[in-house]
Amino acid sequence: MENTRTKTAKSEEALLEELRDILLREDRQSLSEVEAYITNPERFSKRVLPIIEEQLEFFKKHFPDEYRKVVDRQIEARLSTFKDDMIGHLSPVMGKMIRKYVAHQFQILKEKIDNTVKSTFTFNSVKRKVKSTFSGVDERELLLVELDNTVIEEAYVIQRDSGLLLGKASREETLDQDVIAGMLTAIKAFVEDAFKRESEDLEMIQYGTYKIFIQDYHSYYIAIALQGSLSASEKEKIMTLSLNFAERELRTLNKFTEETIKHISSKLHKYFIQKK
Amino acid sequence: MTSKKVILSGSFGVGKTSLFNKFIHNKFSDKYLTTIGVKVNKKVINVDGTELPLLIWDIAGEVSQNKVPNSYFLGASSVIYVFDLTRPQTYKNLQTDLDYLKDLLPGGVIKVVGNKKDLMTPEAIEEVKASLPLPVDIVTSAKTGENVEELFQQLGRDLISV
Ligand SMILES: Nc1nc2c(ncn2[C@@H]2O[C@H](COP(=O)(O)OP(=O)(O)OP(=O)(O)O)[C@@H](O)[C@H]2O)c(=O)[nH]1
Ligand SMILES: [Mg+2]
Numbered sequence: 001m002e003n004t005r006t007k008t009a010k011s012e013e014a015l016l017e018e019l020r021d022i023l024l025r026e027d028r029q030s031l032s033e034v035e036a037y038i039t040n041p042e043r044f045s046k047r048v049l050p051i052i053e054e055q056l057e058f059f060k061k062h063f064p065d066e067y068r069k070v071v072d073r074q075i076e077a078r079l080s081t082f083k084d085d086m087i088g089h090l091s092p093v094m095g096k097m098i099r100k101y102v103a104h105q106f107q108i109l110k111e112k113i114d115n116t117v118k119s120t121f122t123f124n125s126v127k128r129k130v131k132s133t134f135s136g137v138d139e140r141e142l143l144l145v146e147l148d149n150t151v152i153e154e155a156y157v158i159q160r161d162s163g164l165l166l167g168k169a170s171r172e173e174t175l176d177q178d179v180i181a182g183m184l185t186a187i188k189a190f191v192e193d194a195f196k197r198e199s200e201d202l203e204m205i206q207y208g209t210y211k212i213f214i215q216d217y218h219s220y221y222i223a224i225a226l227q228g229s230l231s232a233s234e235k236e237k238i239m240t241l242s243l244n245f246a247e248r249e250l251r252t253l254n255k256f257t258e259e260t261i262k263h264i265s266s267k268l269h270k271y272f273i274q275k276k
Numbered sequence: 277m278t279s280k281k282v283i284l285s286g287s288f289g290v291g292k293t294s295l296f297n298k299f300i301h302n303k304f305s306d307k308y309l310t311t312i313g314v315k316v317n318k319k320v321i322n323v324d325g326t327e328l329p330l331l332i333w334d335i336a337g338e339v340s341q342n343k344v345p346n347s348y349f350l351g352a353s354s355v356i357y358v359f360d361l362t363r364p365q366t367y368k369n370l371q372t373d374l375d376y377l378k379d380l381l382p383g384g385v386i387k388v389v390g391n392k393k394d395l396m397t398p399e400a401i402e403e404v405k406a407s408l409p410l411p412v413d414i415v416t417s418a419k420t421g422e423n424v425e426e427l428f429q430q431l432g433r434d435l436i437s438v
Contacts, residue, residue, distance in 0.1 A: 165279070178329065189350075192347065257278065
């Protein structure tokens with residue numbers, strides 16, 4: 001009894017092995033082939049080298065593209081973690097304004113990096129070089145002119161809650177500015193309400209090339225209406241101007257009367273409208 | 277005087293825009309163009325010799341006031357609550373709406389206005405008034421202009437005395 005049972009067991013095992021062999025023969029074969037390749041360096045490199053060479057050829061051809069993609073990605077990743085860190089440290093202390101300012105600074109930084117990565121080959125920079133050699137103007141001066149494509153049309157200080165004007169200045173006589181201030185506040189309220197983004201305020205309203213740039217402060221906001229194109233660095237210029245204005249001219253004001261409105265208006269004119 | 281913010285609120289189609297247009301431009305139209313979002317306009321009124329600039333926010337009608345974005349009311353000195361004398365559904369929430377507005381603007385001047393006076397007999401108007409849980413400040417017609425000027429004069433006086 002015992003004996004027959006082990007016998008059957010043995011033959012079963014053999015049968016199973018046979019079955020495995022039939023089913024897995026091909027796999028086993030290719031596996032041993034691969035093994036042979038890997039263990040024999042000469043055969044291996046013969047097989048792989050063409051692939052590497054092909055890749056290298058491709059990479060040489062597309063190197064600037066590929067390289068830029070990688071660098072861009074890395075810069076972006078690095079910047080964003082650094083940015084988050086920095087904001088994390090700063091924001092409880094200095095609040096939303098700093099947060100925005102820092103975020104904005106990084107945007108400019110990124111723009112600058114993008115530009116330096118690109119600039120060597122861009123058509124514009126070549127054009128600029130050609131233009132400067134022909135006209136004999138320093139290249140940097142031309143860059144400055146390019147940055148000055150904006151004209152500030154109007155500047156407002158508006159009470160945040162009510163939308164009432166606390167000061168106004170404009171290049172030309174416009175429609176009722178009180179009404180513009182009110183509508184602006186209504187649009188702002190509408191947008192902020194519609195998107196339910198309490199932490200972020202509406203920063204810019206744009207119609208074609210006409211832009212209204214908005215900066216929120218505690219109880220008021222400053223709105224600057226511009227005509228023309230606006231890069232991040234120009235936006236930064238205006239933001240600094242508006243920050244300076246708020247700090248120097250508005251900080252000590254806590255009551256708004258007809259007199260303060262007149263005072264703020266004339267200061268607004270000096271800062272934003274008057275040609276230097 | 278510095279400007280005051282005034283909100284025109286109430287259900288849709290009650291005549292807020294019509295009152296606003298009548299008051300500011302002295303115009304009336306039978307066409308109904310529903311307001312989307314907000315329209316702001318300004319009128320300087322003279323209250324017993326004092327110039328008072330009003331910035332009037334004509335907002336889109338809502339069936340109940342708690343549907344209006346809160347931020348519209350911020351910093352307002354006054355709310356004109358308009359209902360349509362001919363449509364009971366526009367004043368059925370009067371009590372809750374007014375409680376809500378008083379909560380939102382403590383100390384603010386709130387005016388309750390029954391509009392479209394021209395479509396009702398004086399008796400019918402008295403009946404509507406009697407059925408309401410709160411007194412109506414004034415009944416107006418944006419069509420004929422009756423009591424429109426008076427409404428804003430009353431409002432101006434209240435605003436100056438606050
Ligand atoms: N007969 C009459 N019709 C009026 C009067 N006031 C407004 N209407 C009409 O009522 C309709 C609605 O008026 P609107 O002023 O647009 O109403 P509204 O309250 O601004 O409506 P929404 O903007 O949708 O909230 C229009 O067809 C007006 O012509 C009034 O005093 N008398
Ligand atoms: Mg309307």
